[in-house]
Amino acid sequence: MKATHRSGCPINLALEVFGDRWTLLVIRDLMFAGKRSFREFLDSEEGIASNVLSDRLKRLVEHGLVSAHDDPEHRQKTIYRLTEKGIALLPILMQMGIWSLDYMPVDPAFAGLPASWRKGGAPALRRLEAELRKAHLGPGSRRE
C-alpha cells in the first residue's frame, strides 16, 4: 500500500493504519473472539455498520494486517485471518485493555482477560502470540 504519510513519526504512522474507532475492534474479534467472517464481525455488540466494516476489512487487507481466503466450506464466502503484522498488534491491544481496566467502566464479564495480561506480563504475551500464530498462520489455517 503506497501512500503519502503525514509524517515519518512512528506514532503517527501507526495511527494512519488503525487510528479510528473501528479497525482495532475487528482485530480484537480476530484475536480474542475467534471470529473469521464478515457476518461474524458485523454481529458485534458495538454495532458496526456494514459499509464501515467492509471498508475497514479492505484497508486491513491492503495494509497487510489481515489476509483474505476462500472458505472451503462455503463458496463465495471469505474468511479472514491475521498476518504476522496483524498479530504484532497484540501488545498494543493488551496495553489498551490494561489501561481501561484502571480507568474505564469495564464490564466485569470482560475484565478477566486484561487482568490476566497484567498479571502474566511478558510470558503471557509470548504464550498468546504463539497461540495466535498457530491459529492464524499454522499449516491448518493456510487455505489460499
Add this chain to the structure above:
Amino acid sequence: MKATHRSGCPINLALEVFGDRWTLLVIRDLMFAGKRSFREFLDSEEGIASNVLSDRLKRLVEHGLVSAHDDPEHRQKTIYRLTEKGIALLPILMQMGIWSLDYMPVDPAFAGLPASWRKGGAPALRRLEAELRKAHLGPGSRRE
C-alpha cells in the same frame, strides 16, 4: 464525563476515548516533545487543523487525561499537562512505536526512541513514567 458506551469491552472503551487519528498525537507531543500550549500542538508536522485540535483538547480534559492551567507568564494563555490517567497511556504509545519500527517506513530521525523502548523493556518504561510524573504532576508543575 458521563456517556453511553457502545459496550463494556476494555478495547472498545479505550477506543471511545482515543480512537481517532489525532488524539494520541497530542498525547505524543505532551509526552515526548515537551509541548504544552495550543500553538505548540498546532505546529506539528502532521498539520492538525485548529478546530480539530480545539475539539481534541476539550475532550482530553473532559476525559481527565489532560489538565488545563493558566499560564502565569502569559495571561489568557492556557497550558496543558498530562494527568496520571494520561501518563498511563505511555505503554500503549511505546508499543505503537515499536510496532511501526518493524512494519512502517519510520523516519530514521524518529527511530531512536522506539528502538530504545524495545531494548530497555520494563525498566525503561518505569524510568520514563517517573520522568513524566515529575514533569507533569510534580510540585513545580502545579500551577492551578
